[in-house]
Amino acid sequence: MDPKAYSSNRSSSKMLDIIEFLADHGNEPLRLKDIADGLDMSPSTTLRFLSTLIENDYLQQDPATLQYSLTLKICSVANKISANLQIYDLALPIMKQVCAEFGESVCLAKEEDMEAVYIGVVQASDQMLQTMQRIGNRAPLHSTGVGKLLLLNYTEAQIDHLIEVKGLPALTAHTLTTKQALMDKLAQIRCQGYAYDDEECEIGARCIAVPVYNYTNKIIAGLSVTGPVSRMSYQKIDEYKQFLLEQGHKLSKLLGYSEKTGLGSLR
Known part of the structure; x- marks a missing residue:
């Protein structure tokens, strides 16, 4: 050693x-x-x-x-862990159900230090695609489905700060690398209520993500389904996305979400 x-x-x-x-x-x-x-x-x-x-x-x-x-900093760290465990405990049955429905990997991610952090993963039994979505792994906000949802909490000034600190690095040829492209995409996501990662983070992988709200009606996490583009066709996504939206809504309700405000209307 x-x-x-x-x-x-x-x-x-x-x-x-x-x-x-x-x-x-x-x-x-x-x-x-x-x-x-x-x-x-x-x-x-x-x-x-x-x-x-x-x-x-x-x-x-x-x-x-x-x-x-x-x-009290040690308490702050402990509270973050406790909050993650609470969300994951509530989300796990829902994630398993989504995994069974799609037949693909399901992830739960939250934001930490201007990055998406994966706090829960349920793998499909025949999942062959090796993605970066593992518990504890981090990913850029601008290139992931869950990350773009979490960016809906940001003001334009906060997005400017993100770009200044983290940049908008191109992970693949499909990654959004300009502020205008990112802002346009966030406006679209806000209207439709869900987000895609279409080989923006990893070539060969496609993802759809839906928001998870808490009692403050703030997006605190993203629930996503990821699979190879050969299986995650847009036809398949369109077929199952309503189900995924409903499951994200169900988890949000468990966390005290009210339907009166926010993205959470089902489409």
Whole structure:
């Protein structure tokens, strides 16, 4: 094993030990010595890790007592995981039903840091196409069906910021790579209530995606069906898209969505 990698792993382990140690003590503010003694670490090593945690906003130090305690950032991370698990738990039966109906892979994705993150996948038993849609994988918003749906939450200024930070890279010859093309596509999606990825992210793969709303009537996720273009013909999509819209609507209702506003009218 690479000695540098081993050292890095040990450092990561010690950092986690500090977080768990403080949490186990009810997040009571503790002195450097208390933490070092409790973890059998040298004060200098402990201080180095504490400083890193402070720099990353996971820890705070009282300037008067010099004692350390965890911030609420760790709770924010936990809440994101909890929210993902809640959505996935509600979505899984629906995803299985959609998978059985289409005979293709079904994905659930949300936005994180201006990217689509896949938080749930149900694979068809005979699925041969190797796509990038795996739990935890990320994809650009502008080139995926779910991503374009999530972009409907963006103002034009936010889209400008996305382009400035992420760009609109061409993943295939079919990818939308200009702001005008993207804005025109988003206007079309807003009217029709669903989005396509027609080999824009991966050659040979076609996808249809529908929005998932929560109780604030905001699109918080996208539910998509992906398969090879040889099976995911537009005729097949037209045949099943109403069913998919209904399932997206059903999941949205489970999350408290109201039909009074939003994209959610069925077509």
